[in-house]
């Protein structure tokens with residue numbers, strides 16, 4: 001496993017800040033060859049799959065299959081898999097933990113006591129186990145996605161949530177400084193496939209019961225966990241949050 005010290009990481013952040021995401025990905029690939037993985041969520045970060053096919057074909061690609069994704073997302077994943085001839089590693093929740101959770105709380109507990117427990121079981125823990133074997137992982141995070149939680153992300157940073165077996169896990173965010181419009185210009189310019197849900201008003205796409213289309217004037221993240229406040233709108237993968245207080249009344253019809 002390749003380890004990065006703080007000085008090298010800061011140098012990368014400084015020297016590559018204005019570089020095209022493709023070159024950031026290329027650099028990460030050279031640095032962490034064989035120990036780099038890319039999280040593909042089935043939304044706009046398909047641009048990273050396209051770039052990786054060109055500059056980092058050896059990268060491991062994974063998706064978090066929570067079991068609650070929209071069927072259109074699965075169709076899209078299949079389209080991308082075929083188009084770019086990539087192997088997609090599927091991370092699934094621990095079956096026993098999931099079964100116990102559903103037995104105790106049912107299928108929609110996130111509407112009444114917050115999404116963090118469900119996200120922990122279906123996303124955070126499978127990812128924690130998987131990342132243990134890598135030096136670095138690539139995400140599609142951007143600063144413009146959430147002013148409350150993502151405004152300070154850098155193109156290279158040490159992961160504050162997950163770790164690996166031998167040192168500090170590095171998180172690479174090649175799209176950190178791109179805007180929503182830049183991502184979409186790139187998608188159209190390169191004729192990159194995209195999730196059909198985007199055409200139906202879904203801008204940020206996650207699990208089916210926790211994602212809705214947004215209305216004109218709403219923020220991208222207003223379509224995710226719309227019954228919770230902005231500072232809670234992370235699933236625990238990129239930001240550790242305090243769970244919502246128990247017994248909080250939530251109007252689930254307020255779509």
Ligand code: SF4
Pocket residue numbers: 066068110115116118119120122123206207208209210235
């Ligand atoms: S997004 Fe919703 S359904 Fe998906 S893991 Fe989180 S709480 Fe569960």
